[in-house]
Amino acid sequence: MVKLDKFVKQLEDILGDNLLSVIMFGSQVSVEPENLKSNINLMIVLEHLTSDDLKNISKPVQKWVKAKNPIPVVMGKAEWYSSFDVYALEYSDIKDKHRVVYGTNLAKDINVDKHYLRLQCESELKSLYLKFRNHYLLDMNSDRKMREVADNVIKTLLVIFRGVIRLKGDLVPEASEYVILQAANYMDLDCNLLVKMAKIREKQDVYGKQEIREISAKLVSVLQDILRQLDAMRY
Numbered sequence: 001m002v003k004l005d006k007f008v009k010q011l012e013d014i015l016g017d018n019l020l021s022v023i024m025f026g027s028q029v030s031v032e033p034e035n036l037k038s039n040i041n042l043m044i045v046l047e048h049l050t051s052d053d054l055k056n057i058s059k060p061v062q063k064w065v066k067a068k069n070p071i072p073v074v075m076g077k078a079e080w081y082s083s084f085d086v087y088a089l090e091y092s093d094i095k096d097k098h099r100v101v102y103g104t105n106l107a108k109d110i111n112v113d114k115h116y117l118r119l120q121c122e123s124e125l126k127s128l129y130l131k132f133r134n135h136y137l138l139d140m141n142s143d144r145k146m147r148e149v150a151d152n153v154i155k156t157l158l159v160i161f162r163g164v165i166r167l168k169g170d171l172v173p174e175a176s177e178y179v180i181l182q183a184a185n186y187m188d189l190d191c192n193l194l195v196k197m198a199k200i201r202e203k204q205d206v207y208g209k210q211e212i213r214e215i216s217a218k219l220v221s222v223l224q225d226i227l228r229q230l231d232a233m234r235y
Contacts, residue, residue, distance in 0.1 A: 003067060004036060008102050010060040011044065015053065020077055021045045022102035025094045030174075038068040043094065045106055049076035080106060085116040089124065089163050092117060096172060114167055114235050121163040122230050128156045129223045136216060146216045147207065153219060154197040157226070167235040176202065187229045190222055 008022050026041035046053060054074065065071050075083075084091050095110040132153055139145040154176075161183035162172045168186055173179050176198040184191050193215065199205040207215070 004040060004101065007060060007064050011057060012102065014056050014060070015046060018047050018053065019044075019103060020047050021100065021104045021106045023094065023105075023107055024099040024101050025097060029097050029099050040069050042069075042072040042101070044072050044074045045080050045103075046074070046076050049074065049079070081109070084110060084112055086120075088112045088117040088120045089159055092163065092166055093159070112166075117163055118167055118230075118233065118235065121160050121167070122227075124156060125160055125223070125227050125230055128153060128160075129227055132219060132223060136220065140213070140216060143207075143212050146212050150197055150212060150215060150219070151201045153223075154194065154201050157194065158198065160230075164230070164233070167233070169235075186233070187226065189226070190218070193218060193222065 004024075011022065012019055021043075023043040023045070024040060025043060028036060028040050057074075061072060061074075091110050092112050095107055095112070098107045100107070132149065135145070135149045139149065158176055158179055161179050164183050164186060165172050165179070170182065173182055177195050180189065180191055180194045180198060183189060196205060197215070200207060
């Protein structure tokens with residue numbers, strides 16, 4: 001955790017009392033601190049955010065990203081508390097899985113209304129379906145591109161499925177396969193197809209010859225069907 005500690009110390013030195021909280025979220029939260037190296041997602045919350053603050057922390061942030069970490073989310077305290085509706089899926093994930101690295105535990109204050117959670121699930125799925133159709137129109141004959149598209153599709157579907165599970169008041173499983181199987185308790189899903197896509201994305205399986213083209217063709221109707229069910233879902 002040396003790199004993370006160093007980065008947070010730089011933020012503290014630059015921002016002083018204006019640095020309210022640094023929260024780690026995402027898959028690396030479950031990794032032991034001594035094993036953390038890269039791909040660490042951070043939420044940095046300031047009491048008040050100005051352009052000068054962004055300018056002052058830009059160099060350590062650039063080094064942080066250069067070390068193969070995602071760019072941190074930087075926001076002010078007011079934005080943090082006013083965004084539970086707009087980012088319902090993201091805040092739900094953070095509330096369930098986070099680690100406070102510095103300062104105040106703002107995650108304990110997260111309160112996501114199920115109305116907004118369902119709306120964002122539907123919005124994200126419609127956007128995903130639109131993007132997939134466009135890729136299919138343009139890239140259906142490129143196995144490489146369609147593999148990349150399929151990875152993005154299952155990544156986004158897993159986020160949406162976690163939202164569906166929360167809508168139903170259940171605990172979200174850790175492993176992708178069980179997220180899909182749990183969501184299938186509330187939706188009619190092609191679990192074999194979706195689990196295979198998840199395993200391929202996680203490097204546990206590979207596509208056979210011509211298989212990506214077959215799966216891409218199926219996804220048109222699969223996404224349509226999931227969208228229809230989500231649109232009719234009540235909680």
